[in-house]
Amino acid sequence: MRRHDKKTHMQKVNKIFEQRCNEISGISGIPTLRKLTRKSKFGFGTYKDLTMQKLLDLGKKFDLIAAYYKLTSITFVDDILEEIGITGEYLIKKPGADRDMYTKFIEDKHATRTQNRKKANISKREIEKRYGWGNREIPKRFLQAKNHGKYNIKPK
Secondary structure: OOHHHHHHHHHHHHHHHHHHHHHHHOOOOOOOOEEEOOOOEOOOHHHOOOEHHHHHHHOOHHHHHHHHHHOOOEEEOHHHHHHHOOOHHHOOOOOOOOHHHHHHHHHHHOHHHHHHHHHOOOOHHHHHHHHOOOOOOOOHHHHHHHHOOOOOOOOO
8 A cells, every 4th residue: 555545544534533423422513522531431443442541541642632633522621631741732622623733742742752753764775875785685683673663783
């Protein structure tokens, strides 16, 4: 699957996800706000049977952050917002969604996560230039290390 196909596929999935969430929240066309507490069940997606506290205990903060910014009818109690790091300038008006604020939040608060994703996009040609293998075959140990996120390996 090409990169463009993945992007359009994710857009379709997000659109279906939002439609299902709007169906859950009430009559379509009338935005209703669902404020989730620690005892509330997530109610949709992979984690539909889990409570908010269980999701926090499992370390699913990024899923909660994505739900807050991408879904129009979902918000959280203030203490949950503080726990996942959404405070001050990063709060958005609900009901509503703001994908630009989501990307800004991820870049500002979780820069190391986005930097690791950028590192993983190194091509074989870039590896050959950087480490001087030329037309020789790249060693298996290096490719394994690349897949595991380690890039400080020098060729022998």
